[in-house]
Every structure is written in structure tokens, then in C-alpha cells.
Amino acid sequence: MNENNIEWTKLAETISFEKEPEQLHKVKRDDIFIVKDEDGYHAINNRCPHLGLALNVGGCNKKDKTVHCKFHSSDFSYDTGEVKAWLNIKGFEKFMIWLFSKFDADAKKMMTMEPKPVETFPTKIADDHVWIGIDQSN
Numbered sequence: 572m573n574e575n576n577i578e579w580t581k582l583a584e585t586i587s588f589e590k591e592p593e594q595l596h597k598v599k600r601d602d603i604f605i606v607k608d609e610d611g612y613h614a615i616n617n618r619c620p621h622l623g624l625a626l627n628v629g630g631c632n633k634k635d636k637t638v639h640c641k642f643h644s645s646d647f648s649y650d651t652g653e654v655k656a657w658l659n660i661k662g663f664e665k666f667m668i669w670l671f672s673k674f675d676a677d678a679k680k681m682m683t684m685e686p687k688p689v690e691t692f693p694t695k696i697a698d699d700h701v702w703i704g705i706d707q708s709n
């Protein structure tokens with residue numbers, strides 16, 4: 572990441588995270604999910620890298636620093652973006668997806684995708700606000 576190509580966007584007052592430690596903010600066309608934990612502020616793209624569904628609705632595990640995608644049970648580090656679990660579907664739901672995949676090529680493709688990390692963004696605190704940096708060179 573080239574520091575000179577980063578555009579910083581002011582998001583929310585730091586004090587607002589005391590009541591609401593997980594927040595969703597729109598930055599241009601992206602929804603950015605901000606998680607505050609004991610180490611500070613972490614920013615990720617709210618789109619799950621699997622099918623693009625919303626990550627914020629699945630909840631966070633602050634101990635593991637992960638966010639859970641509730642749609643197909645994947646977990647990502649909200650700190651590094653790393654995949655911690657990918658399509659960890661079990662039981663009847665797994666059987667139904669397997670069955671569906673037998674007859675639908677698109678469904679099969681969706682459920683055999685290679686793991687992809689979630690996009691992360693640097694954060695900083697200035698003027699009592701949380702800012703995120705977006706690399707403009709991408």
C-alpha cells in the first residue's frame with residue numbers, strides 16, 4: 572500500500588463507539604463495517620468475499636477478532652481480513668446445498684469457490700473522529 576495514494580475519509584465521533592462499538596458507514600459506493608475492540612478500530616468492506624452479502628448482520632467475536640457471515644457460515648479476521656473458516660456449513664443445510672448443486676451448475680460454482688479474504692482498510696483517529704483510508708491506486 573502506497574501511503575501517498577491513500578484518501579482519508581472522516582466517519583464518526585470516537586465517543587459514538589462507546590454506545591455502538593460496531594458501525595456501518597457508507598463511503599462512496601462501499602459499506603464499511605467498523606469494529607472497535609480493545610486494540611482500537613478495525614475497518615472492513617461489509618461485502619462478504621463469497622457472494623457479496625452483508626457481513627455486519629452475522630456478528631463479531633471480539634476474542635478471536637472475527638466477523639461471521641451468517642449466510643454460508645464463513646469467518647474472517649476483521650483485523651487482517653484473513654479467512655478463518657470458509658463455507659463451514661453443516662448438517663441438513665449442507666445436505667440441501669449438496670443436493671441443489673447436483674442440478675444447478677451456478678449453485679455448484681458458488682459452493683466450490685476458493686476462499687478469498689475480506690478487504691480491510693487502515694484507520695486513524697483525528698479530531699476525535701475515526702477515519703478510514705482507501706487506497707486510490709486500486
Ligand code: FES
Pocket residue numbers: 619620621622623624640641642643644645658
Ligand atoms: S455470502 Fe458470506 S459465506 Fe456466502
